[in-house]
Amino acid sequence: xxxETSQAGMQANSAGGAxxxxxxxxxxxxxxxxxxxxxxxxxxxxxxxxxxxxxMWVADTDFKAPQAVVDALHEAVDHGVFxxxxxxxxxxxxxxTSWQFRRFGWEVPEEWVVQTPGVITTLKTAxxxxxxxxxxxxxxPPVYGHFHDDVLLNGRHLALAPLERTDDGYRFDARTFExxxxxxxxxxxxxxxxxxxxxxxxxxxxxxxxxxxxxxxxLVVSDEIHQDLIMNPAKKHVPFASLSPEFARNSxxxxxxxxxxxxxxxxxxxxxxPDRRLREELLRQYDRNAFPLVNTLGMVAxxxxxxxxxxxxxxxxxxxxxxxxxxxxxxxxxTTKVRVLPADSLYLAWMDCRELGMDAETLNDFMLxxxxxxxxxxxxxxxxxxxxxxxxxxxxxxxVDLAIQRLLTAVTEL
Numbered sequence: 011x012x013x014e015t016s017q018a019g020m021q022a023n024s025a026g027g028a029x030x031x032x033x034x035x036x037x038x039x040x041x042x043x044x045x046x047x048x049x050x051x052x053x054x055x056x057x058x059x060x061x062x063x064x065x066m067w068v069a070d071t072d073f074k075a076p077q078a079v080v081d082a083l084h085e086a087v088d089h090g091v092f093x094x095x096x097x098x099x100x101x102x103x104x105x106x107t108s109w110q111f112r113r114f115g116w117e118v119p120e121e122w123v124v125q126t127p128g129v130i131t132t133l134k135t136a137x138x139x140x141x142x143x144x145x146x147x148x149x150x151p152p153v154y155g156h157f158h159d160d161v162l163l164n165g166r167h168l169a170l171a172p173l174e175r176t177d178d179g180y181r182f183d184a185r186t187f188e189x190x191x192x193x194x195x196x197x198x199x200x201x202x203x204x205x206x207x208x209x210x211x212x213x214x215x216x217x218x219x220x221x222x223x224x225x226x227x228x229l230v231v232s233d234e235i236h237q238d239l240i241m242n243p244a245k246k247h248v249p250f251a252s253l254s255p256e257f258a259r260n261s262x263x264x265x266x267x268x269x270x271x272x273x274x275x276x277x278x279x280x281x282x283x284p285d286r287r288l289r290e291e292l293l294r295q296y297d298r299n300a301f302p303l304v305n306t307l308g309m310v311a312x313x314x315x316x317x318x319x320x321x322x323x324x325x326x327x328x329x330x331x332x333x334x335x336x337x338x339x340x341x342x343x344x345t346t347k348v349r350v351l352p353a354d355s356l357y358l359a360w361m362d363c364r365e366l367g368m369d370a371e372t373l374n375d376f377m378l379x380x381x382x383x384x385x386x387x388x389x390x391x392x393x394x395x396x397x398x399x400x401x402x403x404x405x406x407x408x409x410v411d412l413a414i415q416r417l418l419t420a421v422t423e424l
Contacts, residue, residue: 011364030399033073034406046070050078055376062386063377066413069205069358069403070191071272073160073326078318079311086310090193104213105316106280110265112320113238116252118337122283124289126296128274129235129264132281133199134160136262139295141166141196142286148190148198148228149391150182154205155182158392161199171303172394179351180207181281184218191226198223200232200365202250203240203355206391206400209356210245210252213253220250220257223253230261235279238270238323242354251284254363258284262292270323271315278308304399325336333403333410345419357404361385364397366421373397381420 024034039047046065054063073079098106107118110369126132133156137147143165149157151172161168171190173180200219203210211219225231231251251258266279283289296302337359338350348363363373374387388398403410 026416028253030196031325031329033083034408035074036406036408037074039072044070046072049251054103058378061379061380061382063379064409065384065414065418066409067384067400068403069402069404070274071170071357071402072409073272073404074405075271075273075311076319076322078322079314080133082314083307086307088309092306095303095309098309099313103312106265107314109316110249110282112251114247114252116249118282118297120285122217122284122289123284124292125309126264126279126281127277127308128268128279129266129306130156130160131232132262132264132279132292133231133292133377134164134231134297135292135295136229137161137164137197138299139168139291139408140229142275144194146192146195148187148195150201150204150208152388152395152398153201153391154233155390155392157199157201157400163220167194168390172196173204173209175394180204180209182211182218184207184222187219188222189228189304191228193220195226195228197229197231199349200230200250203230205235205236206358206360206386206395206398207351208241208353208355208358208360209404210240210242210247213248216248216253220253224256224260230257232261232263234263235269235355237265238329239357240333240355241327241357243331247355251282255284260285262288267312267315267319270312271310272422273311276308276311277305278312302347315411329407330403333357333405333407334359336364336407337401337403337410341417344418345421347424350394357385357402359401359403361399361401362397363388363399364422368397370382370396373399376420381416383416 046068101124103120106123107120110116110118146167146169147161148169148171151170169190169192171187174183197354220230232251234249237247249263251261251263263282268274283292334353341348341350347365349360351360352360366373368376370389377385386400388395
């Protein structure tokens with residue numbers, strides 16, 4: 011293999027004018043109190059940490075936010091007063107709801123909007139509000155770890171409806187879905203688009219899920235945080251609640267600008283709750299748990315992103331699609347020991363490593379210490395994730411190149 015390019019060298023190349031995109035800039039995050047970059051000593055073993063693995067795990071990107079967001083935050087900071095916020099302003103609500111209409115053709119009345127500090131917080135609150143300890147919550151593994159962990163943390167059980175693995179990815183099976191429902195199943199947490207597989211659900215699939223849940227009296231909590239990150243231009247995101255008034259009344263939709271515009275540290279999200287009774291009960295549970303105010307600067311950033319961020323997003327999508335294609339083609343053409351699955355959405359790649367013949371923890375240690383890549387281990391996504399790794403491609407192309415180089419060097423030397 012060629013000699014590995016250093017991060018410093020990549021940054022110098024970017025600064026030297028070779029960049030063709032704003033997303034080629036390598037931003038040093040090691041001193042920014044970043045979860046992704048700064049916590050190796052606390053999250054890894056000493057042996058793993060000394061390998062200095064390249065962080066491509068937790069789902070935030072290494073890109074700067076849109077300049078309009080940065081400018082809006084500067085203006086708010088320059089004002090100099092950071093008192094209690096007065097709730098969602100008219101301009102904020104308009105920015106949030108207009109985004110849904112422009113991007114997805116979905117008209118969201120302003121009274122449906124519930125501000126929250128984050129989607130994970132909303133998921134936990136909904137579990138508490140609409141189920142009781144001992145009840146079960148329906149999920150579709152392999153799926154985002156908080157769907158597993160936070161359900162169990164709150165004393166509920168899991169009703170598992172695994173997606174069916176196919177030659178090219180995963181698919182929904184209505185019979186498996188309905189068979190997983192138990193008499194005490196109260197909620198279905200829908201990952202839409204699906205994390206980590208990248209499935210973009212069709213209207214037909216969503217309708218099947220929605221009808222089964224309606225017939226069985228199960229509330230749908232739809233996590234649509236990745237709604238803007240469609241990688242396959244032939245696919246489109248359809249908000250679950252947009253399909254029918256009945257589905258809307260039986261659902262809570264969770265959204266946030268955090269994945270799209272790389273703002274998770276600002277703790278600003280929104281839930282759309284059409285049914286007044288559900289909305290009031292969700293708000294009551296928030297009141298039981300916390301002082302229900304959202305970060306002032308998070309609101310400023312969200313409004314600016316939704317108002318001015320579309321051109322930036324379109325450039326981002328083009329860049330991420332290139333990252334996906336480059337990573338998958340380079341790896342899949344070079345080895346059969348690992349396989350990058352096709353991704354219709356997300357800036358995250360789902361990689362099948364079962365041909366390496368390692369158990370889940372051995373595979374994770376191999377990636378950290380031999381390949382020197384810090385990826386999300388598949389077991390975080392449930393038993394169905396064992397033997398897989400999730401790769402964060404929300405980074406400059408030079409970082410993707412370095413990851414390819416390290417991965418292929420490691421697997422070819424086995």
